[in-house]
Amino acid sequence: MSSGLENRQRAEILDSVTVEATGIGGGRVRLVAYYTGGDGEEMLHADNYPTNFYEDRTARGSFKNEVKAALDGYELDPSKWVEAWQKWTSSLVAAKDDERPNLVPENVRQLADGTEHVHVLTGGDSAVWRVEISWRGKTREIELTHEDMASDGTKPLKNQLFKAFLNSPEIQQEDWIALRNYWTEIQEEKARETMTEKDRKLESFIETVTSRVTPHESADVLANGREAAWVDWENDHGLNGVGSEVAVAWVQSSLVSDILDSMDNAPKVGELGTELQNRGFTVRGSANLQPAGKDTKGRYWFFDPAALGITEMDTFDDAAEGATSEVDA
Known part of the structure; x- marks a missing residue:
């Protein structure tokens, strides 16, 4: 590109x-x-x-x-x-x-146009970026940490270029940011190209759950419809297989089934459960359990609220709303 x-x-x-x-x-x-x-x-x-x-x-x-x-x-x-x-x-x-014009000094343009490959090992804060560059007649690989890539300072890049090419051009902060943005675009494009059909299905499923689920602080609302979900922010209910103080979003199996029924070539339930847990979307496998304050069991999927973009600000405080409605009445 x-x-x-x-x-x-x-x-x-x-x-x-x-x-x-x-x-x-x-x-x-x-x-x-x-x-x-x-x-x-x-x-x-x-x-x-x-x-x-x-x-x-x-x-x-x-x-x-x-x-x-x-x-x-x-x-x-x-x-x-x-x-x-x-x-x-x-x-x-x-x-x-x-x-718009995206103008940089000639030496920075040469580094950008000479970029052969961008590899990112692992992810998150432990990510390591390996960038292969052809410059001044040589092809070398430089290595930058996640911290290096997140920083606006130019010293890590200059040190890596000098180590690889025995030369380092003058690069100022704005030019490094432009070069970093380009390498990030390469990595993102590669990620899009290598996304498997399984990845696309999983992404579509998560997006649909996120858009349809309605988070509440009380388990009582689970009878209000399949979109209602109970968020136990510190696992006070003591869900087995999950540590204390781990947030759990109890999502009803009926919603999951409804979403899968609406998908073309939907993943199998067993495979979906495994993938969700392996990728950290759920905190444990689905099960028939009895939520706090409920008299009957039901089947639930136990999501990490953060994976669904849910924060404590998003959850409905049903007790407070009930109190408000009584005052208004």
């Missing part, structure tokens, strides 16, 4: 005025305006500006006015330049991120 990182871009703002932007690092670009209406190119104005000059009112206005003044004496109405510049910069503001 293309890195999308470039060192230089040119744009014809008018038939006779072209603007060239070059990444110089540190969140800065060099903007140069050329008059092209005569023989060859004549430089009208050049200076350094923020990379987001098109959004920065001061930078945008400064460049516009400098070029406007420089056009005095040329066979071009300066007001046409002003109108064209404002139209062009407004189009960049309205554009999507991947349609």
